[in-house]
Amino acid sequence: MDASVIVVGAGPAGLMLAGELRLAGVDVIVLDRLPARTGESRGIGFTIRTMEVFEQRGLLPRFGEIRTSEAGHFGGLPLDLGVLGAAHGAARTVPQSTTEAMLEGWALDLGADIRRGQEFSGVAEDADGVNVTVQGGNRALRARYLVGCDGGRSAVRKAAGFDFPGTPATTELFLADIRGVELEPRTAGQQTAGGMVMVAQLPDGIHRIIVGERGKLPQRRTRPPHFTEVSDVWKRLTGIDISTAEPVWISAFTDAARQVTEYRRGRVLLAGDAAHVHLPAGGLGMNTSIQDSVNLGWKLGAVVCGTHGNTLLDSYHHERYEVGRRLLTNTRAQSSLILGGDEVGPLREVLGELLDQPGVEQYLAAKVSGTDIRYDVGGGENPLLGMRMPQLELIRGNRHLTSWQLLRPARGVLLDLNDNAALRRRAQPWTDRVDVVTASLRDLPPGIRPGSRPAGMSAALLRPDGHVAWTAPGSYADLPMALDRWFGPGR
Incomplete structure (x- = not known):
């Protein structure tokens, strides 16, 4: 094997994935056909959710000062993102070139092998891995998995035979x-x-x-x-x-809108624009691509490292396909509002009136910010299950920290807020993959809405991407089941 994983495409999705894989301890090669970064900036900012993702990996300081805003829009209709009560605003003026430079530096610091001027030309899969051919290369590169992060015209998608249905450009x-x-x-x-x-x-x-x-x-x-x-x-x-x-x-x-029917075919996976294209309304494309990679990275890392079976990769398709499907619905609706003529005027007027109704602005703000994403993790009816844990202010010993800081190493976290020794014993067989942290809550930080954290929550299991997989109060018998589902069999 030349590497456990080969990623094609050194844009935001590919570089984010490379960093996530390195955090998981996986060796990765990133191939890109261009000899150097272009300096072009199709995306110029981050949604609230991407700001959260970058903070949980400790990446925001690498950007320097970031100007944020609570002004957003849906199809040109203004939205106040402040109604979400999030810990961050949206960043509006960070060029994509800056994002790519930051992510490349981070991935290199973690040990990723980034090879520019290397154009992917084909893939052949067998039972143990993939052979990846590079145009002009002396031999094929061998890896266990191949991930296409090579954009809307993805060569990986075409070579591996993914279906890419949707609506053509008008x-x-x-x-x-x-x-x-x-x-x-x-x-x-x-x-x-x-x-x-x-x-x-x-x-x-x-x-x-x-x-x-x-x-x-x-x-x-x-x-x-x-x-x-x-x-x-x-x-x-x-x-x-x-x-x-x-x-x-x-x-x-x-305004073409297309999405692959499957995000994984055997040992070949897709992320970012390789899996979905749409009108870039509100900069959602780059942000969704980065979040695809955060969802995939820890899962592919667990499979490569042998702590979990291939079934974990199925959850990548199930979770991110639904996010992509809703993204296309969202952007097609905005496309009608943005590109339509006088015939769309009545629709704009009605939507503008609806925005004054309780909850409507919050609903649309969450949709364009990515904060409404909830995965089906099973295990109960707690409203936090499947959502990202909001930023919690914690006290651990004499140290103040946040729940997002606990996710820096991209490991699972079992957060014990009630000093529960029995809970910690149940998690002991998984402590090689899950950090068990006993802490107490400080007051809710500014910006976190009352009700973001259900009253009385005494423990929570966080996946490496920050989504909640189990909470207490709840059945403690369900905790080993959740740990086994997301982190593989215990020792």
Whole structure:
């Protein structure tokens, strides 16, 4: 074996997965066809859920200062994300290039082998592993598993024969980062007589513009559009001439919406845009891709290390397929609001009125923030089961820490809040994979809504991705079952 796992694609999903696998003690090679990072930034921020994910791995300080906001939108309709009472706001101006540089440095620090200028060209699977061919390579690379994180046009997906159904593109939009002009900010999905426009201010005097002209049919492109195409459409829709601006980079995208029917075929798995493509409404694509990798990393690590069987990988498909399906529904709904013409006006008006009704804004804010994700973990009716544990302020001895800090090593955590020796004895056969932590709760931190933590909770089992797999009060007989399900047989 050249490595236990080969990951194709050194974007956010592939690099996040590489880091998660290294935390699990798995050797990993990351292949990318480009000789260096492009510096392009399709995504420019993080949802609340991704901010939480980065904090639980201790990655937020690597970004330096991050400006957050509680302003969001659903299809151009403004939302107050503050209604969620989350510990973080959403980050709006972190370029994807910065995210990729941070994740690459983290993965390298952990010992990942990142090989650029290596283009994947094929895979052959047998009972024990996969042979991965690289264009121009002298021989195939051998690994136990292959993961395609190589984007919407995934070569891994095509080579392994995954089905990729969905709806084809009906329109084309342009995205460009430009400097040298002054533009007023325009909210996402702002309507004009002939289409939609958006302007966001990025660091270093750069403006991010997105423009979509109604009725513009998608084209088959082998290279980015010329800036004159972008400036011409911008002038037709806004009356403003930006032709003298300096384009930093330009891209075209469509409203195609597709999702693979399975996230795993034998020893080949997919994550990120390789598994789902959609209109990039609200930057949900990159954020969902990162979260795919966090869900997959610890599971694939457990299987490779032999503490769990292949059935754990089935849960990756079941959990993330449903997240992807709901993502496509979400973004297609936003696409109708953003790209529709006058015929969508009544729908926008009705939705705007609904946002004033109790609970509606919170529902949509959770959907665009990723905080509504709940997995089916079984084991009872506690509302926390399957959700991510909110940030809890803890006291352990004379040290103050948070529940998210306990997840830094990407191991399971059994949080004992009642100094229960019997509970700790039940978990003893799993302590090579699960950290048993006895602590007491401090007052709820600012931003955590009353009711986020059910009153009287005395213990909780957290998976390495932060989702709750068991809680007490509840049957202590269920704890070994939960430990066995998510962490494999006890010693």
